[in-house]
Amino acid sequence: MTAIEITDLVKHYGTIEALRGISFTVDEGEIFGLIGPNGAGKTTALRIVSTLLEITSGTVNVFGFNVKKEPEEVRERISYLPEEAGAYKNLSGKEYLNFMAQFYADGKDVKKMVETGIAISGLDERITDKVNTYSKGMTRKLLVARALMMEPPLAILDEPTSGLDVINSQEVRKIIKGFAKKGSTVLLSSHNMLEVEYLSDKVALIGEGLILDSGSPVELKERYNAQNLEEVFLEAVAHE
Amino acid sequence: MNKFMTILVKEMKDLLRDPKILIGMIVVPLVMFPALGFMFRAGIESVESETEMGVIDFDRGEFSEVFITTLENDPGVKLYNVTSTTVEEAVNEAEGADVKILLVIPEGFTSSIEDTRGAEIEVYALVKGLGISEIISTARVDEVLGRISRQMSETMIQNKIPGINPENVLTPIKTKGFTVVKGKTVAVPPALIANLINSQSFIVPVILMMMIMFVAQMAATSMATEKENKTLETLLTLPVSRISILAGKMGGTAVISVIASVAYIIGFSFYMGSFQIGPEVPISLEDIGLTITPLGFGLLAISIFMAVLAALSLAMILAVFTQDVRSAQSLVSFTIMPLVFPAMILIFADLNSLPTAFKYVLLALPFSHPTIAAKAVILGDYGIVLGGIAYLAVFTLGVLYIAARMFSTERVVTAKITFGRKPKRPQ
Numbered sequence: 230m231t232a233i234e235i236t237d238l239v240k241h242y243g244t245i246e247a248l249r250g251i252s253f254t255v256d257e258g259e260i261f262g263l264i265g266p267n268g269a270g271k272t273t274a275l276r277i278v279s280t281l282l283e284i285t286s287g288t289v290n291v292f293g294f295n296v297k298k299e300p301e302e303v304r305e306r307i308s309y310l311p312e313e314a315g316a317y318k319n320l321s322g323k324e325y326l327n328f329m330a331q332f333y334a335d336g337k338d339v340k341k342m343v344e345t346g347i348a349i350s351g352l353d354e355r356i357t358d359k360v361n362t363y364s365k366g367m368t369r370k371l372l373v374a375r376a377l378m379m380e381p382p383l384a385i386l387d388e389p390t391s392g393l394d395v396i397n398s399q400e401v402r403k404i405i406k407g408f409a410k411k412g413s414t415v416l417l418s419s420h421n422m423l424e425v426e427y428l429s430d431k432v433a434l435i436g437e438g439l440i441l442d443s444g445s446p447v448e449l450k451e452r453y454n455a456q457n458l459e460e461v462f463l464e465a466v467a468h469e
Numbered sequence: 470m471n472k473f474m475t476i477l478v479k480e481m482k483d484l485l486r487d488p489k490i491l492i493g494m495i496v497v498p499l500v501m502f503p504a505l506g507f508m509f510r511a512g513i514e515s516v517e518s519e520t521e522m523g524v525i526d527f528d529r530g531e532f533s534e535v536f537i538t539t540l541e542n543d544p545g546v547k548l549y550n551v552t553s554t555t556v557e558e559a560v561n562e563a564e565g566a567d568v569k570i571l572l573v574i575p576e577g578f579t580s581s582i583e584d585t586r587g588a589e590i591e592v593y594a595l596v597k598g599l600g601i602s603e604i605i606s607t608a609r610v611d612e613v614l615g616r617i618s619r620q621m622s623e624t625m626i627q628n629k630i631p632g633i634n635p636e637n638v639l640t641p642i643k644t645k646g647f648t649v650v651k652g653k654t655v656a657v658p659p660a661l662i663a664n665l666i667n668s669q670s671f672i673v674p675v676i677l678m679m680m681i682m683f684v685a686q687m688a689a690t691s692m693a694t695e696k697e698n699k700t701l702e703t704l705l706t707l708p709v710s711r712i713s714i715l716a717g718k719m720g721g722t723a724v725i726s727v728i729a730s731v732a733y734i735i736g737f738s739f740y741m742g743s744f745q746i747g748p749e750v751p752i753s754l755e756d757i758g759l760t761i762t763p764l765g766f767g768l769l770a771i772s773i774f775m776a777v778l779a780a781l782s783l784a785m786i787l788a789v790f791t792q793d794v795r796s797a798q799s800l801v802s803f804t805i806m807p808l809v810f811p812a813m814i815l816i817f818a819d820l821n822s823l824p825t826a827f828k829y830v831l832l833a834l835p836f837s838h839p840t841i842a843a844k845a846v847i848l849g850d851y852g853i854v855l856g857g858i859a860y861l862a863v864f865t866l867g868v869l870y871i872a873a874r875m876f877s878t879e880r881v882v883t884a885k886i887t888f889g890r891k892p893k894r895p896q
Contacts, residue, residue: 314699319487
């Protein structure tokens with residue numbers, strides 16, 4: 230089944246054209262990476278799929294539900310992690326997970342979901358401390374745990390390792406890989422092309438609001454005769 | 470727990486744990502105002518009990534003795550007899566005795582009074598500081614001297630015109646005031662009735678202003694914190710309706726605002742209680758049939774509730790446009806203050822006595838209506854109260870509709886006003 234179907238998606242902010250007619254599909258159970266430099270339109274695309282932004286033209290369907298006409302149905306099936314997300318500073322990590330879990334479950338299921346979240350975060354005993362005492366890495370892991378603990382059919386992760394050091398980034402990547410193995414779909418964006426290459430089954434290269442090319446990392450590397458996705462991207466930009 | 474309650478409880482928890490809100494809006498009013506009031510009261514009481522005065526008598530005549538005896542018998546005065554022979558020495562002696570006021574009765578005091586030429590008493594205020602006790606001591610001297618002066622006038626009148634009541638000479642015209650309220654005549658001057666109604670209705674605008682500012686600031690802070698801490702986007706993608714998010718945030722803010730307002734009112738009441746040193750009004754509104762009925766209370770409560778709801782919705786809308794807490798608070802203050810303050814004039818003036826244009830401006834401002842209602846319910850004028858409630862309902866529903874619409878669109882994420890910084894280009 231198709232998890233995401235985007236057709237001729239255009240998004241304008243006033244006179245700024247953030248997306249200029251992009252199309253791609255993501256199959257269920259797939260990790261799909263959007264790669265491109267800052268300002269390419271990755272975050273805009275993810276925010277539209279997450280029902281945060283309105284569409285100027287084109288269509289976006291998530292598990293067959295139109296994000297414009299049926300945003301509530303879409304929100305039931307997604308979990309979005311923004312790039313610059315934060316958590317409520319006056320709550321403890323556990324309270325934060327508990328607050329979020331209540332939107333997806335009831336009673337014992339909430340407890341179970343929170344336990345899953347605590348395990349994903351790896352925060353151990355620090356989970357009962359207030360969020361304002363956490364380091365940036367700890368907060369990001371808490372947020373990743375929040376996004377994945379309810380095992381959503383589709384996780385939308387914008388720069389999931391943003392601001393993390395090498396060790397924390399590696400841990401988060403492992404968490405995402407493990408999550409996808411359970412059958413969930415992941416749509417992620419990153420300007421770290423090596424990260425996307427490591428994580429993704431399929432990749433779309435995006436630049437200045439357009440999809441430059443797409444395919445599996447192996448296909449793309451063969452197509453451009455490149456060693457890695459960074460070289461693929463530079464070649465793709467040069468061909469435009 | 471349903472999703473609305475989940476957001477409401479989180480909101481309350483988050484706000485109550487914010488040290489700025491907990492200390493600044495709840496603990497400080499409960500501690501600071503009573504402490505200030507206590508200190509003020511202690512200052513007053515220290516001089517209210519007894520004022521120490523020194524007196525030196527260079528006259529030693531009949532009236533100077535009467536004067537000193539009257540002073541000695543005054544319950545508010547503790548008299549110290551100065552025995553020096555010159556004024557300079559007397560001042561030094563009085564200062565040494567820690568006396569705040571020195572009264573010097575000059576030679577010829579008695580003869581001047583007897584000859585009706587008028588006599589003088591020199592009053593030396595021995596100031597060691599500029600505290601409230603010094604000011605009150607000086608006021609006490611004027612009060613005591615005025616009383617003694619009147620007593621001497623009465624004695625002189627009795628001596629000169631035996632058999633006459635001195636009161637009728639000193640105050641030949643007396644007034645007796647009557648007020649007709651709602652067809653009932655009471656033997657009380659109208660000024661007293663006006664003071665009474667004002668004192669009863671004064672508290673509503675003051676409390677309302679505090680509540681509106683609390684509610685508006687807290688709602689703005691709550692919304693702007695979501696934006697500043699980057700939690701809003703996540704919240705908006707959860708499987709919960711935008712209306713529930715808005716209602717939950719508004720509900721949580723309203724509950725904390727009510728707690729903060731109650732703390733403020735309790736603290737402020739203690740503080741104001743410290744100033745009540747004048748005579749009490751010898752009549753209550755009940756005595757003249759001006760009681761607020763349960764219906765009146767109900768209507769006043771609805772009016773206040775609607776005004777608070779309007780402030781809450783307005784602040785939420787304004788905060789949506791800002792990117793951080795400071796910008797939100799500034800924007801809300803600049804917008805809501807001008808809507809609240811004009812109503813304060815209604816504490817002192819009647820709506821119908823104001824110039825027509827200003828009257829309609831006040832009627833157009835939503836936050837004037839609870840203040841108007843506070844006076845109107847005392848007089849049983851429910852028509853204007855109901856009109857105000859209807860206007861507030863329309864205004865509040867309009868603002869709520871706009872807030873709900875904004876929450877249903879991308880503007881809640883993209884709208885931005887920043888003070889002093891350019892907004893970032895969306896990616």
